[in-house]
Amino acid sequence: MPSLFTETGVVFGRYLRQTLRSRISVIFGLMQPLLFLVFFGPLLRDVPLGGEGDSWQTLVPGLLIQLGLFSAAFAGIGVIIEKQLGIIERMRVTPVSRSALLFGRVLRDVVQLLVQSLLLVLLGIAFGLRAPVAGVLIAFLLVGLMGASLASLSYAFAMRVRTAQEFAPVVNSINLPAMLLSGILLPMALAPGWLDTISRFVPFRYVVEAIRAVFVGDYGDAAVLQGTLAVAVLAAVSLTAGVRLFGRADA
Amino acid sequence: METILSTHGLARTFTTKRGTVEAVRGIDMTVERGEILGFLGPNGAGKSTTLRMLTTLLPPTRGTATIAGHDLARDPVAVRRRIGYVAQRSGVAADETVRDELVFQGRLYGLTREDAVRRALELADDLDLADLLDRKGAALSGGQQRRLDIALALTHRPAVLFLDEPTTGLDPGSRAALWDLIRRVRDEQRTTVFLTTHYLDEADALSDRLVVVDGGLVVAEGTPLDLKTRYGGSPDAGLQDTFIAITGHGPKPAEPAPLAL
Numbered sequence: 001m002p003s004l005f006t007e008t009g010v011v012f013g014r015y016l017r018q019t020l021r022s023r024i025s026v027i028f029g030l031m032q033p034l035l036f037l038v039f040f041g042p043l044l045r046d047v048p049l050g051g052e053g054d055s056w057q058t059l060v061p062g063l064l065i066q067l068g069l070f071s072a073a074f075a076g077i078g079v080i081i082e083k084q085l086g087i088i089e090r091m092r093v094t095p096v097s098r099s100a101l102l103f104g105r106v107l108r109d110v111v112q113l114l115v116q117s118l119l120l121v122l123l124g125i126a127f128g129l130r131a132p133v134a135g136v137l138i139a140f141l142l143v144g145l146m147g148a149s150l151a152s153l154s155y156a157f158a159m160r161v162r163t164a165q166e167f168a169p170v171v172n173s174i175n176l177p178a179m180l181l182s183g184i185l186l187p188m189a190l191a192p193g194w195l196d197t198i199s200r201f202v203p204f205r206y207v208v209e210a211i212r213a214v215f216v217g218d219y220g221d222a223a224v225l226q227g228t229l230a231v232a233v234l235a236a237v238s239l240t241a242g243v244r245l246f247g248r249a250d251a
Numbered sequence: 252m253e254t255i256l257s258t259h260g261l262a263r264t265f266t267t268k269r270g271t272v273e274a275v276r277g278i279d280m281t282v283e284r285g286e287i288l289g290f291l292g293p294n295g296a297g298k299s300t301t302l303r304m305l306t307t308l309l310p311p312t313r314g315t316a317t318i319a320g321h322d323l324a325r326d327p328v329a330v331r332r333r334i335g336y337v338a339q340r341s342g343v344a345a346d347e348t349v350r351d352e353l354v355f356q357g358r359l360y361g362l363t364r365e366d367a368v369r370r371a372l373e374l375a376d377d378l379d380l381a382d383l384l385d386r387k388g389a390a391l392s393g394g395q396q397r398r399l400d401i402a403l404a405l406t407h408r409p410a411v412l413f414l415d416e417p418t419t420g421l422d423p424g425s426r427a428a429l430w431d432l433i434r435r436v437r438d439e440q441r442t443t444v445f446l447t448t449h450y451l452d453e454a455d456a457l458s459d460r461l462v463v464v465d466g467g468l469v470v471a472e473g474t475p476l477d478l479k480t481r482y483g484g485s486p487d488a489g490l491q492d493t494f495i496a497i498t499g500h501g502p503k504p505a506e507p508a509p510l511a512l
């Protein structure tokens with residue numbers, strides 16, 4: 001019997017090939033953060049943002065989270081289409097592990113997100129971002145885990161709804177406040193007390209702050225530990241929920 | 252005779268916002284190895300729901316089933332290894348080639364890459380898909396797509412093949428070709444075929460035995476000849492009339508004239 005590892009690889013291979021075939025989707029997910037980088041980033045250059053580092057070291061970490069939110073949280077759309085075409089049932093009637101069906105897809109989403117993140121950082125560098133390589137690698141690790149969490153929640157939710165029209169508004173109405181409350185464009189240090197308090201309940205805030213810290217090479221900062229913990233808890237909860245919901249017999 | 256499939260009181264109720272739908276109310280039946288079973292019934296009778304339960308896709312609300320020696324509820328994975336299923340709506344991705352779909356399916360059944368490639372070529376030869384291997388799903392005709400669906404379901408040489416309305420939407424030539432294919436699969440591998448159809452000529456020509464369901468219950472079963480004799484009035488009766496006699500879903504008998512007061 002093939003292992004979960006092999007089966008995940010088989011499923012991953014199928015979806016990676018599909019992504020490579022329609023490279024447009026990689027650019028599409030990258031569109032929004034790129035627009036912010038190019039048309040908004042330069043405005044911040046001389047604005048005092050209250051954190052360590054310059055404006056690019058503040059903005060690009062936020063854009064990475066925005067990218068994760070928009071790229072991974074919509075992953076479920078693909079499953080809705082596959083469900084309508086009967087492809088999901090065709091796979092579920094085979095003995096392949098249901099967890100592999102989820103993990104293979106999630107892994108593809110993580111790879112896609114990391115490629116997008118790399119493009120974003122490279123463009124950031126062209127605009128003036130400076131960050132240590134180790135810091136960027138840690139950031140990618142955090143972004144990758146966050147992407148895995150969001151994608152797996154997205155698939156679990158997609159298994160529960162019938163149409164993309166039901167799916168997209170819900171994801172959008174969670175994504176936008178989550179994005180604003182994480183201090184993605186400007187640090188939450190600038191926020192009034194009440195806003196700051198609300199934003200403390202949004203896990204992505206800690207991830208942004210951790211990435212801002214590693215982008216200035218401050219690996220010992222408490223924010224790094226907090227961000228890592230936030231993302232680890234998020235990943236544990238989301239992947240468990242994803243496996244449960246994706247594997248439910250009547251999903 | 253060797254029983255390959257049996258069900259006892261198999262039932263499924265759906266809960267919707269508008270209340271509950273008793274899609275399948277309790278089905279008892281047995282199917283012998285190597286049989287071609289025609290599973291008939293009017294729209295909404297519960298055919299697809301029954302098939303989805305038997306293929307492990309939908310947990311039954313009540314009842315049990317044993318397929319190829321494995322209990323449906325206790326060991327669904329073992330059941331999956333022994334069955335193939337072609338759904339009412341087929342499951343081929345628009346942007347995958349026939350070859351990639353066949354190989355991927357083999358790998359889902361646990362074949363190594365080389366074995367999956369070899370099996371894909373075998374199936375393509377067998378189901379007349381060899382010239383279409385590099386075609387994408389979106390570029391297949393209805394009949395070609397159905398052949399691919401069946402090839403996918405035959406990847407692991409299942410003991411039972413479930414086909415939900417396999418010939419709906421096909422032209423007469425493609426339908427006849429599919430009948431031949433279904434007979435061939437049964438004859439060569441003693442595969443049991445469990446198929447639903449709304450074409451009664453098809454049920455008549457293809458099935459060894461018919462099970463007619465209505466309102467989620469079995470209302471008649473037997474060979475086509477049996478049913479014609481019993482319900483249609485004579486062995487020469489049309490299956491159409493027989494079907495209507497069984498399900499009562501035909502033109503209503505003339506209403507008695509209201510009594511004048």
Ligand SMILES: Nc1ncnc2c1ncn2[C@@H]1O[C@H](COP(=O)(O)OP(=O)(O)OP(=O)(O)O)[C@@H](O)[C@H]1O
Pocket residue numbers: 265266267272273274292293294295296297298299300301339
């Ligand atoms: N997921 C569901 N939720 C609620 N009701 C359902 C669901 N699936 C099926 N039903 C209902 O169960 C009944 C049986 O449906 P089913 O699809 O099994 O019929 P069928 O015999 O396959 O019909 P057809 O010949 O039209 O394909 C119908 O009344 C249908 O509306």
Ligand SMILES: [Mg+2]
Pocket residue numbers: 298299300339415
């Ligand atoms: Mg049906």
